[in-house]
Amino acid sequence: MGLVYLLPPGEQVLRLAVVSGVSRSIAAPWARIPLDAPIPVAVAIRHQRIVWLASQEEMARQYPRVGLVLPYDFRLAAAPVVIGAAARGGIVLLWSTEHPPELSPRERHVLGASCRNVGRLLRQAADSGRPLLPRDEPRLLRPPGPGVPGPAVARAAFEFAERFPEGCCSLNLEGRIDFLNSAAADLVGADAATLLGTRPWESLPWLHDPVFEDRYRAAMIARQPTTFTARRPPDTWLSFRLFPGAGGVSVHITLAATEGRPETAQGAPEGAERPAGATALYHLTHLAAVLSEAAGADEVVELVADQLVPAFGPGALALMTVEDGRLRVAGHRGYPAELLGRYDAVPLSSGHPAARVLATGVPAFFANPVDLERAYEPALRHDQMAAWAYLPLTVSGNAVGTLVLAYDQPHAFTSPERALLTSLAGLIAQALDRARLFDTQRKLAHSLQTGLLPHRLAAVPGLEVAARYLPAGRGLDIGGDFYDLIRCDRADAAAAIGDVQGHNTTAAALMGQVRTAVHTHATAGAAPGEILSRTNRLLIDLDTDLFTSCLYAHLDLSRQEVRIASAGHPPPLLRRPDGRTEILGLPPGLLLGIEPDTDYATTVVPLEPGCVLALYTDGLVEAPGADIGLATAALARRLADATDENLEDLADTLTAPTAQPSPPTDDIALLLLRPTGNGPTNRAERAAGSG
Numbered sequence: 001m002g003l004v005y006l007l008p009p010g011e012q013v014l015r016l017a018v019v020s021g022v023s024r025s026i027a028a029p030w031a032r033i034p035l036d037a038p039i040p041v042a043v044a045i046r047h048q049r050i051v052w053l054a055s056q057e058e059m060a061r062q063y064p065r066v067g068l069v070l071p072y073d074f075r076l077a078a079a080p081v082v083i084g085a086a087a088r089g090g091i092v093l094l095w096s097t098e099h100p101p102e103l104s105p106r107e108r109h110v111l112g113a114s115c116r117n118v119g120r121l122l123r124q125a126a127d128s129g130r131p132l133l134p135r136d137e138p139r140l141l142r143p144p145g146p147g148v149p150g151p152a153v154a155r156a157a158f159e160f161a162e163r164f165p166e167g168c169c170s171l172n173l174e175g176r177i178d179f180l181n182s183a184a185a186d187l188v189g190a191d192a193a194t195l196l197g198t199r200p201w202e203s204l205p206w207l208h209d210p211v212f213e214d215r216y217r218a219a220m221i222a223r224q225p226t227t228f229t230a231r232r233p234p235d236t237w238l239s240f241r242l243f244p245g246a247g248g249v250s251v252h253i254t255l256a257a258t259e260g261r262p263e264t265a266q267g268a269p270e271g272a273e274r275p276a277g278a279t280a281l282y283h284l285t286h287l288a289a290v291l292s293e294a295a296g297a298d299e300v301v302e303l304v305a306d307q308l309v310p311a312f313g314p315g316a317l318a319l320m321t322v323e324d325g326r327l328r329v330a331g332h333r334g335y336p337a338e339l340l341g342r343y344d345a346v347p348l349s350s351g352h353p354a355a356r357v358l359a360t361g362v363p364a365f366f367a368n369p370v371d372l373e374r375a376y377e378p379a380l381r382h383d384q385m386a387a388w389a390y391l392p393l394t395v396s397g398n399a400v401g402t403l404v405l406a407y408d409q410p411h412a413f414t415s416p417e418r419a420l421l422t423s424l425a426g427l428i429a430q431a432l433d434r435a436r437l438f439d440t441q442r443k444l445a446h447s448l449q450t451g452l453l454p455h456r457l458a459a460v461p462g463l464e465v466a467a468r469y470l471p472a473g474r475g476l477d478i479g480g481d482f483y484d485l486i487r488c489d490r491a492d493a494a495a496a497i498g499d500v501q502g503h504n505t506t507a508a509a510l511m512g513q514v515r516t517a518v519h520t521h522a523t524a525g526a527a528p529g530e531i532l533s534r535t536n537r538l539l540i541d542l543d544t545d546l547f548t549s550c551l552y553a554h555l556d557l558s559r560q561e562v563r564i565a566s567a568g569h570p571p572p573l574l575r576r577p578d579g580r581t582e583i584l585g586l587p588p589g590l591l592l593g594i595e596p597d598t599d600y601a602t603t604v605v606p607l608e609p610g611c612v613l614a615l616y617t618d619g620l621v622e623a624p625g626a627d628i629g630l631a632t633a634a635l636a637r638r639l640a641d642a643t644d645e646n647l648e649d650l651a652d653t654l655t656a657p658t659a660q661p662s663p664p665t666d667d668i669a670l671l672l673l674r675p676t677g678n679g680p681t682n683r684a685e686r687a688a689g690s691g
Contacts, residue, residue, distance in 0.1 A: 001221075001246075002141075003027060003092040004118070005041055006081075006134045009126075013306075014042060014090065015134040020141040021094075021246050022220055023174045025279055029069055029286040031138065032306040038063055041090040044078040048087070050108060051078040054101040065293075069286040072222040075099050079111050083119045091115055096223030140173070142247070167253030175199045175216055178248075187253050189232055206232050210281055212240075217279065219244040229256050280420060283312065287424070291431035297321075300435045301331035304428055308405070309333045312421075315385060315408035318343060320354055321393075321401035321432070327354055330401070339383060343404075351376065354402040357392045363422055364390040365413040387411035389421055393429035400429045400436075458487040462557050462678045466647035468655050470619075470668040480507035480548070481617045481669040482515045486522045491558040494522040497615040497671050498550035498569065498592075507546060514539070514548055514592070528552045528565035532592065532600040536567065539593035548592040551615055555607065557675050562607040565600045567592045570618050570628075573636050577610035581640035583632060609677030612650070614639060619666035620655070647672050 001021025005014040014033040033039050035046065040063060044051040053059050053076045060067035074094050081089040091114060103111075125132045161168055167184030169177055177195050185192040188204060201207045201216075207230060219226045219242040227241045237256035242249050287307050294300045301319055309317050316334030320327040320343065327346040346352045348359070353376055357364050366372040366388045385406035393400040403425055413421075457465050467483055480500025487493050496518045500511045517538050521531040531552050539548060551569035555562045564572065564584070568591035575581040587601040607613065621631040635654070644650040651672055 001094045001223075003030070003041075004089065005033065005092070006089040006122075006132070007035070007045070007087055008133055009131070012036070014045070016138040017089075017134040018141050019138045021173070024138060024140060025174065026217060026220065027138070029283055029307060035087070038065060040066070040076060040078040041092050045080040045082075045087045045090050048080050048082055050103070050111065052076070052103055055097075065286070065289045068289055069282045070221060072218050073097050073224075074222050075101070077103060077107075077111060079115050081115045081118045081122070083123050088119060088122050091118070094221070094223075098223075167251075169200075169251045169253070171200075171216065171249040171251060173220070173248055175201075175213070175249075184251075184253050187232075187238060187255070189236075206230065213279060215240075215242060216249060217282075219249055280312065283307070284420060284424060284427075288427050291427055294431055294435050296439050297330070297432060297435040300428070300431045304403070305331045305333045308424075312405070312424075313407070314389075314405040316383065316406040318404040318406075319401065319428075320346070320404065322348065322358070322399050325349075327352075327358070327402060334406070335383065348399070353388075353390045354404055357390045358394070358399050358402050361392055361394055363392060363418065363425065364388075365418060367412050368410040387413075389413065391421060391425035393425055393432060395429050395433040398433070400432050403428060454484055457485040458493070460485070460487050460493040460557075461490060462676050463493055463555065464647050464674040464676060466651040466672045468651045468668070468670040470655055480511040480546075481619065481667040482511045483615070483669045483671045484515055484519055485671070485673075486519055488522065488525070488554075491556070493555045493557070495553045495555065495613075495615060495671055495673055496522070496550065497617060497669055498548055498567075499617045499619075499667075499669070500548045501546045510539075510542070510544055510546055510548070513542070514550065518550065518552060522552070522554075527602060528554050528563050529600040529602045532565050532567045532589065533598065536590075536592045536594075536598055536600075537596055540596045544593070547594060549618075550592055553613065553615065553673075555613075555673065555675070557607075560606060560608050560675070562605050562613065563602050564605060565589065565602045567600055570616060570621060570632065572616075573614040573639055574605065574607075575612040575614070575639050577608065579640055581636050583636055607675060609675045611674065612639070612647075613673040614654070615671040615673070616654075617667065617669040619668035620670060622666060647674055 002018075003016060003020075004018035006017045007014050012035045014035060016027060016031045019027050030039065033042050035042055040051045040053065053062065055075070056067065056071070056073040059070070059076070074096060076092065076094050078090055078092045080087055081091065091111065093111070122132055161179075161181040162183075164181060164183060167181060167187040169180030169184045172178050176197055176199055178197070180192055180195060182192065185195065188195075188200075190204065195203055199213075201209070201212045209230075212228060212230065215226050215228045218224075223244050225241065225243050227239065229237055229239050231237050239254050239256040241252040241254075243252070287303070290303050290307070291300060294303055304319055305317060308314065314334070317332060318329055318335060318340060319331045321330045322328075325348050327343075327348065329340050329344045332340055343354070346355050348355050353364055353372075364375070366375070368387060372388060383406055386409050387407040389403075389405040391403040391405070393403060405421070457467060465485055467485075469481065469483070481498070482500075483495075483497045485493060485495050496515070498511070498514060498518075500507045500514060514535060517535045518531060521534050526534065532550060535550065539546075548567070549569040550567045551564065551572065552566075553562050553564045553572070564586055566586045567589045569588075571586055572584050573581060574584055584603070584605060586603050589600045590598045616635075618628070621628055621635055623631065638654060639650075642650055642653050644653050651670055655668060655670055
């Protein structure tokens, strides 16, 4: 089977565009994938390489979220679609375990060529002014077949199947019966006409058990024959053998040789309501897993909106949160924006069903418009839908919001489905409450961080500067990275950058002390090595058990040189006016805070007008499992190849997400400096300026 993803320009979410060999419902949990998600196709795009997984064990170990929802054995390859240096999508292919445990060189070549072809088509479409963008629903690509048979062949095939004494039927990719012979209908005890177009585990009460649907999923995904036994009341045991293919599943039905084994699952009793299916349960598991990783309220809202509509079938969804005594629409899918204006800002004291269920704490289900209008005024029906579920979101008795699911056809909510949706609402409420608390903590951390960093860089005649600070994607977004630019006199300036060990308020507070110490010693006119030595002694006296890397550079613009000292900090990069870029090989020095009597060497480097000096922290080049030397060399190449004339644009280019090998796990600070040659040029001017 195969999946094709597209990444619309300017977005950070992959969208499923084409599905082949599997139903849309099975693929639904991965209809939208954030680019930084721990999902094989996203990793392939971030690293711009093929990701190959040879077994279920590898999937569970490396990508537990996927392994939890697809607990079947198969092989998977994911490859990126890249245009130039920009990611534009990805291709995912699945094989059964009959495929060798490695991709062959030819397969890798074909997969790479296919990705390049897709990239070429995307570029041509964009150049023509008609870019290819994913639709709301992915296209289901039917596998190539033998063609449509003539009437004589079709009749012969039908008679061939009818002559079998055993039952046989065909399920399409969606699991629906599109053919069965008379023997199959007799064995399952139902009329063939009523079974056509239905899923057997939905239309036959004694197959109402998630186990049977799961066997179908296993056959489709693992592409391996599977068998199960079920009891047709009162005491007829049937054996079902499933043979999967690219277009669906062939099912062979016979009387079981022995009456059911103890471990054989049995369907629901006659007249009992159908329990939630395996696909729905897997979707619930998947949603629970992704919600546990949500790092903010906005992310929770996006995940809910992205996952629920394709997975659980409503035509529209609205997630409303409590704010200042009203329900505000925080996210939606399927509703037009102008219609949601009528829902927005509903008072909690109103009689609207979204507010009423929040007041009572009891979900409300309306199978059709008559049910809704019987319970509420007809004027409340604004959306022209045909069925609704209003689910209160509460945590420990506290109102968080309301989830509204709307269906475009009448929908009978069975007891198992109501229980499933109620459980779903509980998961969403807990995730939303946890995310809001996290957002509050993150805002406080951000305020502390921004308060310790310079609000603006000093203006130095003859020097262009640009700076960036990017917090890590997880945690409280607070760390010990810092930078500073200090104006010494009209022709001298100093730049400092550093990284205090840790990601907490202690590291941030120490960062503020280190930055203040460096700034104070710099304005007093101390030499670079002496400044680091004095700051080192301060850290020893503070006895914090935290180490700090730091790089200090004194720029003498009149002499066109820079004097640099380093305390265990990543080496700076220098790009010459002609584009030649080098990694400055400085004596690394010992980290601050380790040994009290440490000397730091000073290196003098020519700095002519038009050069770009790049100072950065290790978050820009470090990644788990990556060689920092190779990453630093790659950063130097990006600096050399960048065509940005403006330093602000250059800073954006160097810190862009697509430039990183993986989502940053550490804070990133970047300081770019470029002398222009327009500043004071002699000592007299400098003295006059400082006087």
